[in-house]
Amino acid sequence: MSLLFPAVFFAFGAIVASFVGVLAGRLNTGQSFLVGRSRCDACGMTLTSLMLVPIVSYVAYGGRAHCCGARLSPLSPATELLLGALFTLSYFQLGFSTALPFMFLSLAILMALVLYDLWHQILPTPLLIAFVLVSALTGFLLASSPGEFYMSIFVALLIGGSLALIHFLSRGRAMGFADAPFAFGLSLLAGPAAFSGFIFSFWIGAVIGIVILLKRPRGSRMGGEVPFAPFLAAGFLLAYFTQWNLLVYIAVLH
Numbered sequence: 001m002s003l004l005f006p007a008v009f010f011a012f013g014a015i016v017a018s019f020v021g022v023l024a025g026r027l028n029t030g031q032s033f034l035v036g037r038s039r040c041d042a043c044g045m046t047l048t049s050l051m052l053v054p055i056v057s058y059v060a061y062g063g064r065a066h067c068c069g070a071r072l073s074p075l076s077p078a079t080e081l082l083l084g085a086l087f088t089l090s091y092f093q094l095g096f097s098t099a100l101p102f103m104f105l106s107l108a109i110l111m112a113l114v115l116y117d118l119w120h121q122i123l124p125t126p127l128l129i130a131f132v133l134v135s136a137l138t139g140f141l142l143a144s145s146p147g148e149f150y151m152s153i154f155v156a157l158l159i160g161g162s163l164a165l166i167h168f169l170s171r172g173r174a175m176g177f178a179d180a181p182f183a184f185g186l187s188l189l190a191g192p193a194a195f196s197g198f199i200f201s202f203w204i205g206a207v208i209g210i211v212i213l214l215k216r217p218r219g220s221r222m223g224g225e226v227p228f229a230p231f232l233a234a235g236f237l238l239a240y241f242t243q244w245n246l247l248v249y250i251a252v253l254h
Helices: 004-026 056-060 075-094 099-120 125-142 146-169 179-215 229-242 246-253
Strands: none
Touching (some): 004 075, 125 146, 125 179, 146 179, 179 246
16 A cells, blocks of 8 residues: 555644644634744744744754754644544545545544643633534544434433533532533544443543552642543544444453
8 A cells, every 4th residue: 555645644634733733722812823923932932934844843853942942842743643643544444535524624623622621621612512513524424324323423412411410410520511512522423433432531531540640749639630531532532443342342241
């Protein structure tokens, strides 16, 4: 198989991730993400195009700002690598299908939501609505039949409803209400793999939670909020791209 198209989609995903980072960083700040040059967070200098090449610039400058030498966060190149990889996997999974560009758009909005949640511990409503709508369209195009899509909606309602119930029963202490529509959109995107993705999300969250507990200073208390959206995204994407179906494994064990 030619490596041309996978390389092109990887590069495209990395470029989109760079734009998504700007979108998530400027959203609700009064700054436009469509106009205005990017600036160094440390010294405020306007960045040139060569300083903004996804992944390459970070590696070439040794993880430091070329203008002032300040250490850069590895989050930007990590998201560029991740979205590039997800675009490539989507191409391998879907080929040149009608659903492919909508899958790309779903993943880009998903990345913006996860980044915003990591920075602010909240999911912005406009992005959340856009994600649910685009994911619904993507899920419809991916479904093998109308019946399968209707079943995906039913499962998505169950998953989203369960998270909303957890929110109300815990009075918002266990998770935010926005996680419910977020999981609803992820379920529509994952389709038949939604249930597995839901379980994987809690497993991933549990593992990360244990790691955080083990690394905290002795005698200190667990403090601060841990956003759940990244765990949901990781679980559902893992289930979708691997197509691991826990229901099948459970049936085999019985």
